[in-house]
Amino acid sequence: MKVIIVDKTKCTGCHQCELWCGTEIASVSKELYQAIHEEPHPVPRVYVEGKDFALQCRHCEEAPCIEACPNGTMRRDPETGLVYVNEPTCIACWMCVMVCPFGIINPSASMKVAIKCDRCRNMGHPICAEVCPTQALRLEERKDYRKKAFQ
Amino acid sequence: MEFIQKKTADITVERFLTKAAESELSLVWDRYEGQLPECGFCETGLSCRDCLQGPCISHPFRDSNKWGVCGKDKDILAAQSLLRLVLKGTMVYLDQLNDFAKGVESGEVRPKNKEKTDQILKEIQSLAHHGGKQIKKELPKSLIRRWEETGISPEGFARDLFKASQKLEGGVGDVEETLLWSFKSSLLGGMAHWLQGNLKRSVFGDPVPTKVEVNLGVLKKGVPNLLLYGSFSLILKYKIAEEAKKKGVYVTGVCTDPLIPPFSFPQVTNYGSQEIPILTGAVDLIVAGNQFVNPSLTKIAKEWEVPVISAEGLKREKDPSHFARQILEKAKKSFDFRRNLLREIPEVKEVAMMGFSRETVDAKKVLAALNQGQLKGIVILSGSNNVKYTQDQEMVSMAQEFLKNDILCISKGETSVALAKYGHLNPALKENYCNKELSNVLSSLGKEIPSILDLGDGNIVDFLFGIANAGKKELKDYPIVAVFPEAHRSSEVTEAMWTVAMGIPTYFWPSLPVTGSQKTMEALTKFCFEKFGSKLNVVTEKKIDARVKASLVLKALKGEEGFGMSGKPWK
Numbered sequence: 058m059k060v061i062i063v064d065k066t067k068c069t070g071c072h073q074c075e076l077w078c079g080t081e082i083a084s085v086s087k088e089l090y091q092a093i094h095e096e097p098h099p100v101p102r103v104y105v106e107g108k109d110f111a112l113q114c115r116h117c118e119e120a121p122c123i124e125a126c127p128n129g130t131m132r133r134d135p136e137t138g139l140v141y142v143n144e145p146t147c148i149a150c151w152m153c154v155m156v157c158p159f160g161i162i163n164p165s166a167s168m169k170v171a172i173k174c175d176r177c178r179n180m181g182h183p184i185c186a187e188v189c190p191t192q193a194l195r196l197e198e199r200k201d202y203r204k205k206a207f208q
Numbered sequence: 209m210e211f212i213q214k215k216t217a218d219i220t221v222e223r224f225l226t227k228a229a230e231s232e233l234s235l236v237w238d239r240y241e242g243q244l245p246e247c248g249f250c251e252t253g254l255s256c257r258d259c260l261q262g263p264c265i266s267h268p269f270r271d272s273n274k275w276g277v278c279g280k281d282k283d284i285l286a287a288q289s290l291l292r293l294v295l296k297g298t299m300v301y302l303d304q305l306n307d308f309a310k311g312v313e314s315g316e317v318r319p320k321n322k323e324k325t326d327q328i329l330k331e332i333q334s335l336a337h338h339g340g341k342q343i344k345k346e347l348p349k350s351l352i353r354r355w356e357e358t359g360i361s362p363e364g365f366a367r368d369l370f371k372a373s374q375k376l377e378g379g380v381g382d383v384e385e386t387l388l389w390s391f392k393s394s395l396l397g398g399m400a401h402w403l404q405g406n407l408k409r410s411v412f413g414d415p416v417p418t419k420v421e422v423n424l425g426v427l428k429k430g431v432p433n434l435l436l437y438g439s440f441s442l443i444l445k446y447k448i449a450e451e452a453k454k455k456g457v458y459v460t461g462v463c464t465d466p467l468i469p470p471f472s473f474p475q476v477t478n479y480g481s482q483e484i485p486i487l488t489g490a491v492d493l494i495v496a497g498n499q500f501v502n503p504s505l506t507k508i509a510k511e512w513e514v515p516v517i518s519a520e521g522l523k524r525e526k527d528p529s530h531f532a533r534q535i536l537e538k539a540k541k542s543f544d545f546r547r548n549l550l551r552e553i554p555e556v557k558e559v560a561m562m563g564f565s566r567e568t569v570d571a572k573k574v575l576a577a578l579n580q581g582q583l584k585g586i587v588i589l590s591g592s593n594n595v596k597y598t599q600d601q602e603m604v605s606m607a608q609e610f611l612k613n614d615i616l617c618i619s620k621g622e623t624s625v626a627l628a629k630y631g632h633l634n635p636a637l638k639e640n641y642c643n644k645e646l647s648n649v650l651s652s653l654g655k656e657i658p659s660i661l662d663l664g665d666g667n668i669v670d671f672l673f674g675i676a677n678a679g680k681k682e683l684k685d686y687p688i689v690a691v692f693p694e695a696h697r698s699s700e701v702t703e704a705m706w707t708v709a710m711g712i713p714t715y716f717w718p719s720l721p722v723t724g725s726q727k728t729m730e731a732l733t734k735f736c737f738e739k740f741g742s743k744l745n746v747v748t749e750k751k752i753d754a755r756v757k758a759s760l761v762l763k764a765l766k767g768e769e770g771f772g773m774s775g776k777p778w779k
Contacts, residue, residue, distance in 0.1 A: 072265060076248040079269035089248050090723045090748035093268040101269050188245045 058138040060199045061176065061186055063111050067193035070109040074185035074194060075101040081184045082177065097167040102174035103185050111194055113185065114161045114174035116140045122153035122162060122173075130171075134178060141175040212237050216599035218629055220424050220556045221481040228487060233508065235483055240595045253289035253721030253728075254282055258376050268724065278378065286725035287386040288376055290701070293721070294390040295373055297702030298397035300499055302365060304439055305332060305400040305407075311443030312411055316528050324410040332403055339364040340399045348673065350682055351710065358739050360392040360709065362399065368392050383731050394705035398669070401703075405666025408442065412469040415563040415665065417656070420466045422628040425557030426474035427490040428458050432543035434535070435476060435485060436461040437505065440497030440519035442468055447532035448495065449473070455536050457543075463500035463592070463622060467563045467664070475560075478625045479696075480593030480600070486512050490551040493539040495519050499699070500592065500622070513549070515542055560628035561635050562662040569653055569661060571674030574616065577649040578686065579679075584614045585687035585765035586675075588668060588712070589660070590703060591695035592622035596718050600626045602693040602754045607632060607660060609758035614646045615765065617660045618671065624662040633658045672712075684711030684741030687765045692716045693757070704744060713742040713764055717757070720746050 076089075083099035084092035092099055103113040120140050123131045130146045131153055133139070142153075147170040154162045154171060163172040177183040186194040215237045216222055228235050234242075249255040249265040256276050257263045264276030266285050275281050280288070309332045311317070312325060319325040331342045339362035344352050355361040362368055372389040375381055381389070409415065427433055434457050436445060442465065449471035452459045461473040462482050476485045479500055485491050486508050494509060494516045509516045517535060518524065525531035577583040587610050593599050603626050610617050619627060631637040635656040639647060642659050650657045663671055676683045690707045692700055695716060704714045722728040723746065733743040747760070 071247065072267060073245065073248065075267070075269060077245065080248070083269070088748075088750060089252065090719065090750070093252060093254075093724055094726055099269055104270070190245075190247075 058116070058199050059176075059196050060116060061113050061183060062195045062197045063113075064193045064195070065110055067191040068105070068109040068111050069191055069193075070105050070107075071190065072105055073188050073190060074103050074111055075105060077184050077188040078103050078174075083172075097165075100163050100165055100172050102163075102172065103161075111185070111189075112159055112161060113183075113194075114140060114176065115159060116176065121156040121158065125152040125156045127152065137178060139176050139178045140173075141178060142171050142173050144170045147171055212241060212595075212598075214598045214601075216481060217601040217604060218423075218477075218481065218599060220554050220629075221477065221484050221599070223554060224484045224487045231511075233487075233511065236480065236502065236504065236595050239504070249724075251719075251721060252724035253286035254724035256280060256285055256288070258288075266724065283383045283725040283727040284386065286722040286728040287383045287390075287731070289721040290728070291372065291375060291386055291390045291393075293698045293701045294394050294397075294705055295369065295376075297698035297700070298365075298369060298393045298400075300697075300699035301397040301400035301404070301702070304499075305404045307441040308404055308407060308443070311441045311528065312407065314443070314528070316443050317411060317446060319411040320413040321410040325407065328403060328407045328410055332407070335364065335396070335399065335403070336366045337364040339368070339396070340403070343399050343402065346673075348676060348682065354740065355395070355709065358388060358391075360388050360395060362392060362396045365396045368396060383725075383727050384735055387728070387731050387735070391705055391709050394702045395709055397699070397702040398706035398710075402666040402669050405664075405670075408468075408665050409565075412446075414567060415467060415469065415565045415667070417561050417568055417654075418467055418472050418563050420472050420560050420562050420628075421474040421557050422560045422625055422633075423475075423557045424477060424485065424488060424554050426460055426476055427485065427488060427551075427553045429490065429551050429553060432457045432492045432539045433490050434459045434493050434495065434539045435491050436464045436473065436495050437482065438463050438497035438501035439465070439499045440495075441528065444519060444528045444531060445473075446471065447528045448535055451529075451532045451536045452539075455540065457536055457539050463625075464497075465664070466560075466625070472562075474557075475625045475628070478593060478600070478622055478629070480595065480694075483508050486514055488552050488554075489546075489549050490553050492542045492546055493517065493535070495535055499697070513546060558629055558631050558634060559636075560624070560633035560662070561656055561658045562624060562628075562633065562664065564661050564663050565667045566670040566674050569663070569671060571671060572678050573653055574649070575675050575678050577616075577652075578675075582614065582645045582649050583616050585689065586616045586618065587761065587765070588672075588688070588690040588707070589617055589619040589623045589627070589693070590621075590690060591692035591700045592697065593626065594694040594696040594718060597694045600629065600694075602717065602757070603627065604630050604632070605754035606691065606693050606758045606761070608641060609755055610761070611641045611646060611659055612643050613762060614643050615762075616646065616649070618663050618668060619660055620662060620664040620668055624660070624664065627660050628662075632660045633662060669710075672710075682711055682741070687767075688712050689761050689764050690714040691761055693754070694718075708736055708742050708744045709740055711740050711742050713745065715745045715747065715757070715761055715764070717747065719748055720744075722746060723748050 079099040079101035080089050080092040106112045149169040151164045154164050165172045254266045261277040266282040267273045372393045460476050635658045638659045
């Protein structure tokens with residue numbers, strides 16, 4: 058399974074991932090100039106924590122959000138292993154928001170659904186990794202990543 | 209996100225792109241693709257680096273950082289992004305004027321009209337503290353009154369520009385106030401531009417329409433080729449041309465004045481493809497100024513063993529005659545050194561009739577044609593290339609669209625060179641582009657008139673006020689629109705601002721960094737319309753064809769324009 062690797066030493070906190078996630082994924086128009094003025098505001102799925110740490114959904118193997126979801130709205134894609142929200146069935150109980158250890162799930166008050174990074178599962182490549190100017194965000198196999206971590 | 213699909217509309221340039229790719233040379237287009245995606249906050253004017261507590265952004269999608277550290281909100285950020293550009297652009301005109309005035313004062317060139325020259329030099333000196341008193345007398349009274357009412361009538365750059373720059377440092381000015389400071393500074397730029405034109409006229413004599421050759425084919429094989437890049441002191445250029453004539457060196461230019469009477473400089477190419485002439489191998493020496501000159505030039509010149517001399521270095525030779533002699537010596541030496549290198553010069557060139565002025569284009573005839581409906585309007589084409597668009601394509605297709613619709617097109621400087629490459633300034637090709645009515649009007653103006661009139665060196669302003677005075681109406685009451693199809697420099701932003709302040713609606717591409725704030729966009733249209741009777745239209749729609757853009761302008765000429773691309777007012 059491929060996940061987004063964050064290299065904290067490379068992240069400059071430029072917020073480009075947020076901006077383009079908000080435009081490309083969250084907005085209706087998909088154009089920056091129009092997305093800025095959209096109401097309700099597009100909600101980016103990823104964000105930069107503190108000064109320099111980009112955060113996205115980790116797609117946990119034991120995902121607390123899937124456990125907590127009372128009606129199976131939070132699901133795992135059996136092919137890719139990515140965790141996503143099935144928006145039509147979301148009842149906006151915000152259980153997932155409470156249990157997420159990374160605080161990555163956004164309660165959208167206007168849309169009444171939980172909003173969450175699905176690693177652009179319907180696109181070829183996650184937009185945040187694509188736009189990151191320093192390549193602090195990269196898409197890699199989770200296994201390789203672990204190997205690197207233990208070396 | 210975007211990427212470049214077609215780099216240039218100029219087939220001569222296109223030929224060299226494969227050559228560059230083969231030798232793994234990165235040109236402007238490759239560097240642009242390397243930069244993508246460009247910072248969205250800066251693009252929309254929502255960022256600020258004015259102090260060291262930042263850099264700050266106003267995040268459009270997040271509530272926690274809507275304001276900068278000092279409290280600038282998105283509206284102020286956008287308005288100040290524009291002001292920053294305008295200030296920089298105004299400096300360009302003042303710097304060029306200062307260079308020229310200093311050169312004339314040094315007495316290196318004997319002015320054609322001594323009395324007038326002294327008078328203009330005095331006016332230039334008073335620009336610092338009195339803001340062009342004499343110029344204001346020559347401008348229409350109603351316009352000056354309007355400027356005074358809004359508080360943007362220049363009081364001298366020593367006060368205005370310094371104060372305007374302080375608006376970036378702090379203070380409690382709102383969007384409208386910040387915008388008006390931008391307009392105030394831009395007017396000084398406009399005055400400097402106009403004064404420079406007048407000074408050029410009095411020093412070198414009245415401009416006469418002259419045939420200038422354009423495009424890469426102007427380079428010559430058997431002689432040293434000296435290329436002047438960008439704008440620098442006119443006196444130095446004059447001296448170089450004078451010296452080159454004696455020494456048998458062939459002087460051409462890129463993004464430089466084509467005419468300094470009695471000399472004319474063939475234009476090798478225009479801004480977007482300025483690196484290409486070096487790839488021909490036929491360039492022996494480059495003298496470069498600052499404006500229009502890409503720093504990449506030195507790297508590419510090095511590959512081809514071409515020396516580059518800065519005309520504006522700190523340690524340059526201060527005596528222009530001596531400097532010119534040094535340059536010419538170096539050009540000859542370089543030619544000897546490069547004698548055995550392959551010179552690949554494409555045989556493509558076009559004739560361009562340049563240097564029209566209010567003397568050679570009768571404003572009364574144009575006015576009569578406007579009144580009788582032979583002409584549907586006047587479009588001022590301005591600006592150079594921008595890598596975000598296919599080089600020259602927007603400019604040329606829009607111009608052709610206007611010519612088909614009986615619109616008189618006037619242009620200057622870089623735009624003229626770009627249009628000339630496609631034969632728009634060739635009198636022999638006029639019939640190919642113009643509709644019948646327009647063609648008749650142009651023929652009535654003189655013998656050898658091309659489809660688009662090149663009115664460089666401040667002559668556009670002269671010509672327009674000539675029309676306004678002859679018709680006894682204000683400029684805003686005529687069907688005149690200014691269009692910047694592919695602008696890129698800050699001085700072009702300044703030009704757009706003063707054009708709006710004169711009452712001429714302006715369309716500007718690419719989008720100015722104000723799109724992050726609806727309030728600022730609205731101020732540029734509604735507020736400006738209330739104050740000056742004209743708007744600065746920033747079109748946010750990105751993927752539109754040049755012909756659609758032209759139809760927007762045509763609508764504006766008929767007075768049917770809306771606000772922005774969507775046709776509905778900004779909320």
